[in-house]
Amino acid sequence: MDINATLIGQVLGFLILVWFTWKFIWPPLLGAIEERQKKIADGLAAADRGQKDLEDAKAKAGDIVREAREKAVQVVDQASKRSGELIDEAKHTAVAEGERLVAAARAEVATESARARDGLRREVAALAVAGTERLLGREVDARAHAELLEQLAAEIERR
């Protein structure tokens, strides 16, 4: 062990090396490392966020599909209900129309028969007047015997 001025030289050399490393080597190297670490951390966070967004979107899509399916079922139900209603309504209308037609026909028949009967009665009355005139050989005043004729007509009608 021979300690001499070499020690001083080595101290100076060592100090220069440390100073150079301190000023010019360490800062850019560690800076690059730290910046890259930040980038990687950001990238990982972004990937996580993307994954979460994807899951959210999937869930949302599932919800939308489910909702649409429910709506479709509802629409089909409504449609079938409405069609049933329409058929019922049409049936009712048809039945009512039929009844109306039948009633109208009946009414017409009734008026026709009433008219026929009226005409018949008038004819019978005329016949009766004519018959009576022939029997009596003289004219009968229809107006004077209207009440009698009316009774006769009612009698015929009852038979």
Add this chain to the structure above:
Amino acid sequence: MAGSSTDYIPHHLTHLKVGEGFWSLHVDTLIMTAILGIAFLWMFGSAARKASPGVPGKFQAFIELVVEFVDGQIKEVFHGDRSFLAPLALTIFILVIFMNTMDLIPIDIPGMVAGTAGAHYWRVLPTADANTTFAMSLTVLALVVLYSFKAKGAGGYMHELFGAPFGSNPLLWIPNFALNVVELLSKPVSLAMRLFGNMYAGELVFMLIALLGFAWAGALHDGNIFGFAIGFVGQILLTAAWAIFHVLIILLQAFIFMVLTIVYISMAHEHH
């Protein structure tokens, strides 16, 4: 090169020296340290110049691996501003590795190269020169004192030097101070002697193994083929085995020097 086996080891332990007494310089140590220091600056400087936060190349990644390793070591121990301590630790770690690695160069080659340049002696391993190890450890001591002043202030540091560990009674100032000086000085001494001792001993073992060369050369001269074979193969195997083991010592000693530097400085930095 020395002519006989008795001269061989003393020759290899002699520095190329200029000057007399204290005012002399070990030229080999200084030049080797300068070469290795520049290699360190060039290696890490070129990585630092090209440093970018993008995808690193293999060389860049390796340098950053070392940087992060050193930074991680400090982070564990030192809780303060690392902007100076970290580059200091990196410089120590890499420089000591580079210097220690010189021990793996086959022992006679540096001498031959230096011999062609006219130098009679050339010790290639700067860390086997106590001047180098003490230069670093005394720098660390200076930093320990500096950090103590910075962290505790002049009054606080004086109080610690004179008032601890026995108590601040004026009668105990002298024993306190004496103990603290011993403690303070033991740090650079143990740092420097550990590295110096390990590398000096490692170098010496390489030299002892190299002495086998004289044995097998002598055997060959005498026509003893068996002796020649044993010596020749033995030297190769022993050198290889010791070199492989020595790689561990090279890295371990550099690591220990760095970690103890960090520990000493963080102890100085802490408030009591």
